[in-house]
Amino acid sequence: MTREQRKDLFEAIGLIAIVASIVFLALEIRQNTIEVRLGNEQQALALGHDWDAWLLNEEFSRIYDAGLADLSTLTSSEMRLFITYLGEAFSIWEFAYRSHQSGTMPDDTWRGWDTWFADELRQKSWQEVWKSSKGGFASEGFRFHVDSIISEHEAMADARSDK
Secondary structure (H helix, E strand, C coil), X not given: CCHHHHHHHXXXXXXXXXXXXXXXXXXXXXXXXXXXXXXXXXXXXXXXXHHHHHHXXXXXXXXXXXXXXXXXXXXXXXXXXXXXXXXXXHXXXXXXXXXXXXXXXXXXXXXXXXXXXXXXXCCHHHXXXXXXXXXXXXXXXXXXXXXXXXXXXXXXXXXXXXX
């Protein structure tokens, strides 16, 4: 084998090694993305389960029902609990929102979370708590998302009352 042929052989081996490395890295990135997505889904579920646990407490469940019916009936300590509970809800929703925006939560999973929270946001008390906080704890994109849902709910309520 001539020197030129050896050089060509080594270049070919080097090229094969580079391509193999790129393929390996692509597979590793894909696997990592899958693991991050699964981790975010599991984290969202864990947050949701912890949040749901509040309602297992009979006293808090009574406070929550009263707050849904009319916030003005709550004492200041009950209002604090109600607002804290909804604050956690909005934080969980934002976690799902930000995970979806970053590509680490699949579309179908995000739609499930978003639909559920958007339905809860039909409650007047949810809207009042959100508006009173001005979404100050949330990112700009998430504030816009929630505000647009509230606007849609208000427009639908106005349309129903016009009939």
